[in-house]
Amino acid sequence: MKRRLALWGGAGFVLLLLSVVVSLSLGSANLPLSHVWGIILHQLPFLEDVIETNWAASSEQIILKVRLPRVFLAILVGACLSLAGAGFQGVLRNPLADPYTLGVASGSAVGAAFLILFGFHTILFGTWTIPLVAFVTGLISLLVVLRLANVQGKYKLETIILSGVVVSAFLGAIVSFMVSMSDQVVNEIVFWLMGSLALRGWSFTFVLMPYLAIGIVVLLSYGRTLNLFALGERQAAHLGVNIKRTRLVVLIVSTLITAAAVSIVGTIGFVGLVVPHLVRLIVGPDYRLLLPLTVIFGAIYVLWADTIARTLLSPTEIPLGVVTAVLGAPFFAYLLRRNKQMSGGN
Amino acid sequence: MIIEVDRLSKRFDNQSVLEEISFSVKRGECLGIIGPNGSGKSTLLKLLSGVETSMTGKIEINRKPIEQYTRKELAKWMAVLQQESLPPIGFTVREVIEMGRFPFQNWLGEETTDIDRLIDAILDKMGLNDLSDRQLENLSGGERQRVALGKTMAQQPKLLMLDEPTTYLDIGHQVLLMDRIREWQLEDDLTVISVLHDLNLAALYCDRLLLLHNGRVVATGSPEDIIRTDLIEEVYGTAPIVMQHPVYGLPQIILQGDSISQRKDPAKKRVGKLEIIQ
Numbered sequence: 001m002k003r004r005l006a007l008w009g010g011a012g013f014v015l016l017l018l019s020v021v022v023s024l025s026l027g028s029a030n031l032p033l034s035h036v037w038g039i040i041l042h043q044l045p046f047l048e049d050v051i052e053t054n055w056a057a058s059s060e061q062i063i064l065k066v067r068l069p070r071v072f073l074a075i076l077v078g079a080c081l082s083l084a085g086a087g088f089q090g091v092l093r094n095p096l097a098d099p100y101t102l103g104v105a106s107g108s109a110v111g112a113a114f115l116i117l118f119g120f121h122t123i124l125f126g127t128w129t130i131p132l133v134a135f136v137t138g139l140i141s142l143l144v145v146l147r148l149a150n151v152q153g154k155y156k157l158e159t160i161i162l163s164g165v166v167v168s169a170f171l172g173a174i175v176s177f178m179v180s181m182s183d184q185v186v187n188e189i190v191f192w193l194m195g196s197l198a199l200r201g202w203s204f205t206f207v208l209m210p211y212l213a214i215g216i217v218v219l220l221s222y223g224r225t226l227n228l229f230a231l232g233e234r235q236a237a238h239l240g241v242n243i244k245r246t247r248l249v250v251l252i253v254s255t256l257i258t259a260a261a262v263s264i265v266g267t268i269g270f271v272g273l274v275v276p277h278l279v280r281l282i283v284g285p286d287y288r289l290l291l292p293l294t295v296i297f298g299a300i301y302v303l304w305a306d307t308i309a310r311t312l313l314s315p316t317e318i319p320l321g322v323v324t325a326v327l328g329a330p331f332f333a334y335l336l337r338r339n340k341q342m343s344g345g346n
Numbered sequence: 347m348i349i350e351v352d353r354l355s356k357r358f359d360n361q362s363v364l365e366e367i368s369f370s371v372k373r374g375e376c377l378g379i380i381g382p383n384g385s386g387k388s389t390l391l392k393l394l395s396g397v398e399t400s401m402t403g404k405i406e407i408n409r410k411p412i413e414q415y416t417r418k419e420l421a422k423w424m425a426v427l428q429q430e431s432l433p434p435i436g437f438t439v440r441e442v443i444e445m446g447r448f449p450f451q452n453w454l455g456e457e458t459t460d461i462d463r464l465i466d467a468i469l470d471k472m473g474l475n476d477l478s479d480r481q482l483e484n485l486s487g488g489e490r491q492r493v494a495l496g497k498t499m500a501q502q503p504k505l506l507m508l509d510e511p512t513t514y515l516d517i518g519h520q521v522l523l524m525d526r527i528r529e530w531q532l533e534d535d536l537t538v539i540s541v542l543h544d545l546n547l548a549a550l551y552c553d554r555l556l557l558l559h560n561g562r563v564v565a566t567g568s569p570e571d572i573i574r575t576d577l578i579e580e581v582y583g584t585a586p587i588v589m590q591h592p593v594y595g596l597p598q599i600i601l602q603g604d605s606i607s608q609r610k611d612p613a614k615k616r617v618g619k620l621e622i623i624q
């Protein structure tokens with residue numbers, strides 16, 4: 001187990017570094033590769049004297065203030081959403097669960113949109129306000145979805161997704177209503193709703209980091225427990241798992257990291273659904289491997305999606321949510337179909 | 347006494363499911379709980395295994411009230427084999443049996459002792475050696491139930507609870523499963539509490555039977571005392587013929603029904619022709 005984790009983790013990490021290299025080098029400004037890398041390496045201690053500065057100051061601004069923070073943000077957002085998806089799937093024992101299908105993302109979006117639209121960005125807690133409020137509204141909508149889906153103490157796969165869709169549609173309407181009521185910043189909010197990493201700068205990256213750190217520490221420690229959940233909740237209880245506490249902790253932490261990501265980049269669908277399944281296809285169902293690898297491959301996935309979003313039709317930018325949906329929706333359909341066949345075959 | 351139940355009652359929405367149940371189980375004993383559908387057998391087992399709470403009365407395990415145990419402490423003591431076998435998931439047989447060690451592992455998933463030998467012995471005992479690297483989703487229901495029993499063995503419990511574990515199994519797997527459990531009981535002085543649907547299996551494999559009806563204990567005693575036509579008819583509403591097992595001397599039942607009269611028409615009698623295809 002540990003050897004496989006080291007193997008795949010190492011491979012994933014190398015792949016992530018390569019993706020960073022490629023992504024940093026691509027962009028609408030058409031900077032030569034040598035300049036891109038000169039600027040980056042120039043920032044490292046010991047190397048600043050070795051490398052000649054033969055580039056314009058504007059190039060340096062583009063790399064350090066635009067592309068680099070954006071790459072980091074993509075990595076963090078991807079890691080957050082994928083890890084949350086793996087957490088939801090594990091604890092609800094539902095292969096179709098992810099922040100988007102469960103209504104958590106739209107719930108968080110309502111809270112965040114409310115603050116942004118009415119100019120309460122930094123009320124009470126400074127830069128932490130939006131993620132915290134998004135967390136609360138996301139958690140509320142998750143509770144509503146689970147309450148709707150609860151039929152005699154059981155959560156059926158289709159019912160959860162159905163309630164998620166209903167709640168998402170309702171919350172989406174609320175956001176649209178709020179947008180229509182305000183006459184300013186409409187463009188910004190619409191773009192945010194479709195999901196975008198554009199022009200976020202370093203401060204947002206730093207806001208996201210502690211949330212991801214909490215998510216990684218807590219959820220990774222639940223790997224073995226989620227494996228037992230796969231046997232069924234009662235089986236897990238008989239093996240010594242505290243079901244209620246596990247469910248509570250995993251749902252709350254997954255919602256927290258979802259809310260943090262959504263409050264900064266908007267609703268980006270299907271990431272939390274696709275990535276854990278791709279990792280599962282490679283390494284199997286063991287959550288001790290699945291959770292850490294999901295973090296790495298989620299980062300790679302969103303980094304590439306964002307690179308496509310900003311380069312494909314350059315200089316026009318495609319919303320990131322559109323790219324992930326185009327990649328993810330067919331995958332969702334495939335999972336739904338496979339699931340139906342499985343339950344039909346039994 | 348390893349389990350002591352005192353005036354246990356349980357209600358669901360004003361409807362009484364169990365009323366004033368009292369019994370105790372000695373170490374090394376196999377107690378069978380029998381009774382018709384809706385008699386409260388499953389609820390009783392859920393209460394005894396601690397997954398269902400909020401009852402009146404007392405359940406003491408090893409002289410300590412059950413609600414004072416954490417789930418993990420309970421799992422070191424007792425294992426439960428359920429009616430539905432394990433779901434068809436992608437874990438291998440070996441991995442699932444190792445999951446039985448969960449209550450003994452620290453937060454890194456490590457243990458002080460080497461468990462590989464224990465797992466090997468269990469695979470051997472359950473005849474799962476050849477399947478150890480197969481995924482659960484590629485096994486039959488009977489094989490999965492063998493894995494489930496192996497997993498409870500890995501827990502090394504003092505007390506094993508069975509919740510109608512043979513319901514979905516063919517007769518071959520039924521006997522195999524009950525035999526393994528009986529051997530384990532005798533070897534390790536294991537205590538077994540078993541809810542069983544099948545009265546013949548219950549009579550063969552349990553030392554003592556407890557007959558439940560409408561949430562009350564009708565009788566407890568040896569299989570000979572409980573498997574009696576009058577008692578069974580009173581509780582189940584059908585009167586079977588009770589016979590002695592020709593080899594073991596234990597009571598066995600043979601069912602009787604109203605519509606199965608002796609066939610008088612000799613032509614009809616032989617509608618089914620024996621065909622054995624080699």
